[in-house]
Amino acid sequence: xxxxxxxxxxxxxxxxxxxxxxxxxxxxxxxxxxxxxxxxxxxxxxxxxxxxxxxxxxxxxxxxxxxxxxxxxxxxxxxxxxxxxxxxxxxxxxxxxxxxxxxxxxxxxxxxxxxxxxxxxxxxxxxxxxxxxxxxxxxxxxxxxxxxxxxxxxxxxxxxxxxxxxxxxxxxxxxxxxxxxxxxxxxxxxxxxxxxxxxxxxxxxxxxxxxxxxxxxxxxxxxxxxxxxxxxxxxxxxxxxxxxxxxxxxxxxxxxxxxxxxxxxxxxxxxxxxxxxxxxxxxxxxxxxxxxxxxxxxxxxxxxxxxxxxxxxxxxxxxxxxxxxxxxxxxxxxxxxxxxxxxxxxxxxxxxxxxxxxxxxxxxxxxxxxxxxxxxxxxxxxxxxxxxxxxxxxxxxxxxxxxxxxxxxxxxxxxxxxxxxxxxxxxxxxxxxxxxxxxxxxxxxxxxxxxxxxxxxxxxxxxxxxxxxxxxxxxxxxxxxxxxxxxxxxxxxxxxxxxxxx
Numbered sequence: 245x246x247x248x249x250x251x252x253x254x255x256x257x258x259x260x261x262x263x264x265x266x267x268x269x270x271x272x273x274x275x276x277x278x279x280x281x282x283x284x285x286x287x288x289x290x291x292x293x294x295x296x297x298x299x300x301x302x303x304x305x306x307x308x309x310x311x312x313x314x315x316x317x318x319x320x321x322x323x324x325x326x327x328x329x330x331x332x333x334x335x336x337x338x339x340x341x342x343x344x345x346x347x348x349x350x351x352x353x354x355x356x357x358x359x360x361x362x363x364x365x366x367x368x369x370x371x372x373x374x375x376x377x378x379x380x381x382x383x384x385x386x387x388x389x390x391x392x393x394x395x396x397x398x399x400x401x402x403x404x405x406x407x408x409x410x411x412x413x414x415x416x417x418x419x420x421x422x423x424x425x426x427x428x429x430x431x432x433x434x435x436x437x438x439x440x441x442x443x444x445x446x447x448x449x450x451x452x453x454x455x456x457x458x459x460x461x462x463x464x465x466x467x468x469x470x471x472x473x474x475x476x477x478x479x480x481x482x483x484x485x486x487x488x489x490x491x492x493x494x495x496x497x498x499x500x501x502x503x504x505x506x507x508x509x510x511x512x513x514x515x516x517x518x519x520x521x522x523x524x525x526x527x528x529x530x531x532x533x534x535x536x537x538x539x540x541x542x543x544x545x546x547x548x549x550x551x552x553x554x555x556x557x558x559x560x561x562x563x564x565x566x567x568x569x570x571x572x573x574x575x576x577x578x579x580x581x582x583x584x585x586x587x588x589x590x591x592x593x594x595x596x597x598x599x600x601x602x603x604x605x606x607x608x609x610x611x612x613x614x615x616x617x618x619x620x621x622x623x624x625x626x627x628x629x630x631x632x633x634x635x636x637x638x639x640x641x642x643x644x645x646x647x648x649x650x651x652x653x654x655x656x657x658x659x660x661x662x663x664x665x666x667x668x669x670x671x672x673x674x675x676x677x678x679x680x681x682x683x684x685x686x687x688x689x690x691x692x693x694x695x696x697x698x699x700x701x702x703x704x705x706x707x708x709x710x711x712x713x714x715x716x717x718x719x720x721x722x723x724x725x726x727x728x729x730x731x732x733x734x735x736x737x738x739x740x741x742x743x744x745x746x
Contacts, residue, residue: 294666619650
């Protein structure tokens with residue numbers, strides 16, 4: 245199996261650390277310690293976060309257009325780089341981490357991290373698995389994770405049958421069912437389109453699963469409704485001729501206002517509305533067999549993330565690039581569908597100030613206040629727009645990264661573990677570094693110190709400053725704890741008492 249690293253990325257004094265447990269605390273050596281008898285060839289760099297040295301390779305998020313009148317909420321990313329630190333990442337409008345979870349080794353990656361509702365409660369969801377494919381196209385084999393506001397795993401949603409779920413989308417419906425794609429390689433006669441008679445087709449399958457029971461409620465197969473001749477993707481040739489032909493490449497699934505399904509297929513340049521009861525196509529827009537006349541400015545290609553907007557219009561992330569390049573820039577595109585006149589008309593487009601072209605991936609979503617948010621996929625940028633198209637936030641991961649999608653949504657997290665603390669002795673003071681991964685209610689931090697864990701009389705406070713806050717204690721006490729406080733001064737959580745190592 246080709247790894248995600250190949251497929252997706254083809255397209256980043258010596259401290260002594262001792263850990264007392266996850267989120268408990270780390271003690272770090274004295275800054276004035278004498279050099280060891282044999283000095284190392286190269287001195288190790290200090291950790292990015294002294295309270296969480298395990299996050300040394302967590303990628304930085306840079307904000308290039310500072311937040312100006314932005315919608316409330318956090319930015320949701322799934323960084324993909326060569327560091328090996330893969331997982332869902334939530335950051336604030338300053339680019340500072342709010343929550344991160346590393347996904348399991350050895351080859352598991354995270355995709356499509358977002359906030360949803362399950363059983364009328366807020367949850368976070370993402371996909372975990374491995375990605376391979378042919379022709380540089382990512383096909384996932386994995387499952388979906390649902391966690392609550394304390395970051396406890398509620399359940400994992402798996403595909404029905406022997407196949408595994410694809411990463412491209414995961415939607416929890418108001419009925420607490422899950423809708424997603426499965427890529428199923430099936431024997432197929434491709435001779436009509438120039439391929440082998442004994443070829444293999446990647447059939448794209450929609451499954452709707454009851455989350456609680458795992459029961460399959462609905463299934464739809466692309467090959468029963470969409471012809472192989474509708475694809476713009478070239479056939480595998482030569483030694484690859486018998487690998488699965490990814491003719492459809494489904495990449496989004498969702499609900500229209502009437503409860504029927506909306507789907508996007510990148511390789512047919514088409515968006516579909518599907519009857520959720522019968523599976524019949526209600527209509528298709530774009531591609532070789534469009535049921536609507538599409539205005540030139542509303543045409544799209546190699547697209548992602550087809551959605552209905554609150555005013556009745558539709559949106560799509562128009563990559564306009566992929567196997568071919570059809571426009572100079574990718575864009576967020578909004579259009580109207582007149583079902584009576586069978587016509588699609590242009591409404592608005594959202595371009596990046598840097599004139600980005602994203603050959604793969606990407607997302608385009610409406611925000612609660614009427615603004616819009618774009619994740620630029622293979623290009624590691626995200627952008628928030630006012631309703632009139634003005635950029636009110638722009639940022640990016642390191643340029644050797646990418647994030648399949650990017651979202652923005654509100655979230656209130658209250659983790660059950662303890663805050664983390666790191667200590668660093670500098671001359672006659674103790675530098676206290678405090679953090680609490682995922683805690684969104686922390687307004688300030690208090691460090692307490694003393695000669696015994698039960699007798700901590702020295703205190704200092706400081707406002708929270710990003711993922712990690714630094715406080716300075718004069719003198720060299722024996723023990724230190726860090727307390728996370730809300731805006732009213734209430735203690736939300738307390739670290740373990742960590743000894744000061746001199």
